[in-house]
Amino acid sequence: MATILRQVARLEFSGFLSTLSGGCRHGRPYARSHLGSNNRNMSTSSKIKVELDSSNGIAVMKFQNPPVNSMGLDFLTEFSISLEKLELDKSCRGVILTSAQPRIFSAGLDIMDMYGTGPEHCGAFWKAVQDMWLKLYGFSKITIAAINGASPAGGCLMAMCCDYRIMADDPRYAIGLNETQLGIVAPFWFKETMVNTVGHRTTELSLQMGIMYSAPEALKIGLVDQLVPEDKVLSTATNTLAKWLTVPGHAREISKSMMRKPTVDKLLANREADIENFIGFITKDSIQKSLGMYLAALKKKKV
Amino acid sequence: MATILRQVARLEFSGFLSTLSGGCRHGRPYARSHLGSNNRNMSTSSKIKVELDSSNGIAVMKFQNPPVNSMGLDFLTEFSISLEKLELDKSCRGVILTSAQPRIFSAGLDIMDMYGTGPEHCGAFWKAVQDMWLKLYGFSKITIAAINGASPAGGCLMAMCCDYRIMADDPRYAIGLNETQLGIVAPFWFKETMVNTVGHRTTELSLQMGIMYSAPEALKIGLVDQLVPEDKVLSTATNTLAKWLTVPGHAREISKSMMRKPTVDKLLANREADIENFIGFITKDSIQKSLGMYLAALKKKKV
Amino acid sequence: MATILRQVARLEFSGFLSTLSGGCRHGRPYARSHLGSNNRNMSTSSKIKVELDSSNGIAVMKFQNPPVNSMGLDFLTEFSISLEKLELDKSCRGVILTSAQPRIFSAGLDIMDMYGTGPEHCGAFWKAVQDMWLKLYGFSKITIAAINGASPAGGCLMAMCCDYRIMADDPRYAIGLNETQLGIVAPFWFKETMVNTVGHRTTELSLQMGIMYSAPEALKIGLVDQLVPEDKVLSTATNTLAKWLTVPGHAREISKSMMRKPTVDKLLANREADIENFIGFITKDSIQKSLGMYLAALKKKKV
Numbered sequence: 057m058a059t060i061l062r063q064v065a066r067l068e069f070s071g072f073l074s075t076l077s078g079g080c081r082h083g084r085p086y087a088r089s090h091l092g093s094n095n096r097n098m099s100t101s102s103k104i105k106v107e108l109d110s111s112n113g114i115a116v117m118k119f120q121n122p123p124v125n126s127m128g129l130d131f132l133t134e135f136s137i138s139l140e141k142l143e144l145d146k147s148c149r150g151v152i153l154t155s156a157q158p159r160i161f162s163a164g165l166d167i168m169d170m171y172g173t174g175p176e177h178c179g180a181f182w183k184a185v186q187d188m189w190l191k192l193y194g195f196s197k198i199t200i201a202a203i204n205g206a207s208p209a210g211g212c213l214m215a216m217c218c219d220y221r222i223m224a225d226d227p228r229y230a231i232g233l234n235e236t237q238l239g240i241v242a243p244f245w246f247k248e249t250m251v252n253t254v255g256h257r258t259t260e261l262s263l264q265m266g267i268m269y270s271a272p273e274a275l276k277i278g279l280v281d282q283l284v285p286e287d288k289v290l291s292t293a294t295n296t297l298a299k300w301l302t303v304p305g306h307a308r309e310i311s312k313s314m315m316r317k318p319t320v321d322k323l324l325a326n327r328e329a330d331i332e333n334f335i336g337f338i339t340k341d342s343i344q345k346s347l348g349m350y351l352a353a354l355k356k357k358k359v
Numbered sequence: 360m361a362t363i364l365r366q367v368a369r370l371e372f373s374g375f376l377s378t379l380s381g382g383c384r385h386g387r388p389y390a391r392s393h394l395g396s397n398n399r400n401m402s403t404s405s406k407i408k409v410e411l412d413s414s415n416g417i418a419v420m421k422f423q424n425p426p427v428n429s430m431g432l433d434f435l436t437e438f439s440i441s442l443e444k445l446e447l448d449k450s451c452r453g454v455i456l457t458s459a460q461p462r463i464f465s466a467g468l469d470i471m472d473m474y475g476t477g478p479e480h481c482g483a484f485w486k487a488v489q490d491m492w493l494k495l496y497g498f499s500k501i502t503i504a505a506i507n508g509a510s511p512a513g514g515c516l517m518a519m520c521c522d523y524r525i526m527a528d529d530p531r532y533a534i535g536l537n538e539t540q541l542g543i544v545a546p547f548w549f550k551e552t553m554v555n556t557v558g559h560r561t562t563e564l565s566l567q568m569g570i571m572y573s574a575p576e577a578l579k580i581g582l583v584d585q586l587v588p589e590d591k592v593l594s595t596a597t598n599t600l601a602k603w604l605t606v607p608g609h610a611r612e613i614s615k616s617m618m619r620k621p622t623v624d625k626l627l628a629n630r631e632a633d634i635e636n637f638i639g640f641i642t643k644d645s646i647q648k649s650l651g652m653y654l655a656a657l658k659k660k661k662v
Numbered sequence: 663m664a665t666i667l668r669q670v671a672r673l674e675f676s677g678f679l680s681t682l683s684g685g686c687r688h689g690r691p692y693a694r695s696h697l698g699s700n701n702r703n704m705s706t707s708s709k710i711k712v713e714l715d716s717s718n719g720i721a722v723m724k725f726q727n728p729p730v731n732s733m734g735l736d737f738l739t740e741f742s743i744s745l746e747k748l749e750l751d752k753s754c755r756g757v758i759l760t761s762a763q764p765r766i767f768s769a770g771l772d773i774m775d776m777y778g779t780g781p782e783h784c785g786a787f788w789k790a791v792q793d794m795w796l797k798l799y800g801f802s803k804i805t806i807a808a809i810n811g812a813s814p815a816g817g818c819l820m821a822m823c824c825d826y827r828i829m830a831d832d833p834r835y836a837i838g839l840n841e842t843q844l845g846i847v848a849p850f851w852f853k854e855t856m857v858n859t860v861g862h863r864t865t866e867l868s869l870q871m872g873i874m875y876s877a878p879e880a881l882k883i884g885l886v887d888q889l890v891p892e893d894k895v896l897s898t899a900t901n902t903l904a905k906w907l908t909v910p911g912h913a914r915e916i917s918k919s920m921m922r923k924p925t926v927d928k929l930l931a932n933r934e935a936d937i938e939n940f941i942g943f944i945t946k947d948s949i950q951k952s953l954g955m956y957l958a959a960l961k962k963k964k965v
Binding site (some may be wrong): 219220251252253254255278281300303304306307308310311312314315316 | 844853863865869870
Binding site (some may be wrong): 235236237238239240241242244255256257259261263264265266342346 | 522606607615
């Protein structure tokens with residue numbers, strides 16, 4: 057059954073992505089840039105490819121979890137381990153997050169980890185989500201999101217945790233915390249990350265309605281910092297990070313920590329309660345039913 | 360004497376409204392929409408008319424407290440009772456606030472409840488203001504302000520408590536927390552409601568200067584969300600609310616509460632002190648004198 | 663040696679100012695307005711000239727600490743004393759801060775007070791910086807910054823502490839908290855002053871990168887409120903202050919205090935720890951070395 061449900065999940069995001077008009081433009085395979093001798097492949101796993109260019113200290117984390125880089129327990133665990141390695145690696149000075157999948161940055165948390173999996177799995181999953189956020193929002197080095205596709209929910213969260221956001225200038229790509237549209241609720245630390253990015257009022261509107269913003273709208277409200285043509289997203293991110301690296305690093309790190317520590321500390325002081333709260337909410341019959349109906353509706357749409 | 364003073368109060372807001380050029384355009388009687396069989400008149404009182412359309416769950420609260428919908432103790436008490444009924448009424452899913460008076464949404468708190476009425480009345484009045492705010496800002500269902508006229512002070516507060524604000528696109532209508540201009544001070548929870556809407560800097564400027572923003576200015580700073588022609592304000596509000604009703608309600612409610620609960624809790628923890636503070640301030644000779652001079656000046660202007 | 667270093671400091675800011683294209687336009691001597699009999703010269707010191715116009719209650723504080731109005735211990739002490747006198751002087755109703763030097767409002771804290779001076783001097787210096795901020799951010803009367811030139815670091819802080827900011831409309835003049843670019847860190851109360859002015863996200867970006875904004879950029883992000891031609895900065899500030907004086911003063915003061923007191927209280931509760939923190943940071947070998955290299959680089963640039 058889990059396999060079937062996973063297929064449904066695939067359908068789900070295909071459904072989501074079907075709003076993007078098809079065609080060759082986005083259908084091309086991901087063009088991998090040539091790797092010179094400076095590049096070190098840090099990872100042998102299948103879900104995230106980490107390449108560190110020792111000539112400039114820039115690491116690129118490419119999400120390669122087809123079809124839509126959904127963040128299941130495995131993905132999140134691998135992400136946190138990879139990020140911790142980069143935090144400790146003195147040759148790394150900054151990290152770019154991007155996607156190896158066409159048309160999608162990340163579809164967010166994997167619903168299959170929350171649907172029909174029971175309280176124990178849900179708790180372990182939520183702890184992994186917390187870990188991802190704590191490590192990324194609290195990361196001392198420079199982080200840039202190269203958002204080369206749609207970025208709903210957890211994908212948006214990950215982008216908001218970065219220091220700078222560059223998005224593909226394509227109105228068919230949308231970004232936002234749309235949890236409410238699925239009948240679930242973004243936790244307080246998702247909320248605070250968004251308030252710190254776009255302010256209180258826009259966050260209230262976003263979370264009540266579950267709004268997805270097109271790339272131009274996201275730029276307008278400050279949810280992303282810059283739009284560039286899709287094929288320039290990664291190179292612009294690299295150039296931007298190189299520019300950030302000219303800033304005295306120690307002072308920049310302390311300044312970043314000063315801005316974010318109060319928000320990080322709030323979750324650290326409430327991790328267990330937050331996990332219990334999530335388990336209590338997500339395992340409710342009504343919420344499970346709502347997720348099930350959502351998945352069924354998407355399956356039906358595609359069949 | 361109270362009667363005379365009430366007449367002065369009427370003059371006051373006529374004075375305020377005299378900045379709006381007269382003429383037929385705004386002089387037409389309020390056009391009441393035809394009520395089909397789905398409409399239920401929830402209220403027999405004279406100050407607020409509540410109509411609930413059982414076909415879509417949308418309640419409209421029309422302020423009909425001539426001439427300027429000023430919020431006296433009676434008005435506020437009726438407002439809170441009506442809102443509490445709607446909160447408990449399962450057939451109601453959202454509420455629109457609007458005015459049945461021409462050219463004015465609400466002129467705000469009734470000065471006559473604060474001028475020459477003594478500490479006991481002032482305390483009861485302030486408790487009613489708190490009640491209105493607590494119930495409206497903490498209302499679990501969707502609230503939309505259909506701002507079809509000027510909206511100073513308490514009128515602006517009420518609008519800011521709603522989830523969405525649609526205002527008549529007429530630069531002669533202004534909105535803002537202008538208490539300072541009258542020599543009085545907006546309490547901390549007015550301030551926090553405004554900070555949550557337009558941010559810290561705009562709030563500081565607004566409260567120091569008592570700024571009234573024209574409709575286009577209010578849109579620009581985010582004090583309202585949308586401008587439409589005056590005769591479309593209510594219909595746009597209805598259509599907008601219908602759209603909001605498509606969002607999963609339980610998740611939306613929890614998200615709204617997450618955004619607002621910290622602000623609501625602050626007043627709940629300080630209600631008595633806030634009342635004492637208000638009484639101490641408003642009954643000061645200097646403040647009473649200032650209110651008296653303001654009223655006299657307005658009376659003189661009209662005579 | 664101190665003398666030599668002070669000369670280097672002069673060079674430093676000349677280096678900074680060299681980004682401004684030279685030429686006659688800005689080279690003219692500061693045009694002192696004619697002082698009528700209403701003007702009272704409040705100060706005999708050399709670093710800040712205070713003129714109070716008893717006809718309207720407007721005091722102008724002109725920074726005259728050549729070449730770049732850097733804020734050393736003497737300047738800060740004099741500033742705080744002057745401001746306290748104005749706070750207590752009932753004939754003063756508002757204060758304008760401006761510069762008597764061409765092309766510069768203030769270059770900010772004097773690095774020479776932090777470089778090679780030892781922990782005791784650094785502690786006394788930092789206490790004076792705190793005093794300046796506490797008095798200016800908590801000043802009960804109206805304050806307007808007439809920013810007639812570049813305004814980095816402490817200069818930007820001082821401007822942000824005012825109630826309103828008018829800047830010369832010249833893209834060669836820049837303003838911002840650029841401490842990070844010098845390898846030092848803005849303390850939490852600088853940060854909070856900026857968050858209260860431009861919001862969390864812009865502050866995070868500013869502090870991480872040490873961004874200097876051109877006058878037009880500063881207007882766009884809300885770091886200043888208005889741009890006017892350079893020769894109109896002071897007259898616009900005077901006219902603006904006169905307009906503010908029409909607002910009931912007592913209510914305005916309380917409103918200002920309500921907005922700022924929580925931020926002021928945070929430093930008051932942490933003054934000693936903040937001083938210790940500063941001493942510990944600034945006397946580090948690595949930071950001293952970084953400041954030394956910065957000064958040397960600037961000296962080299964000019965020689």
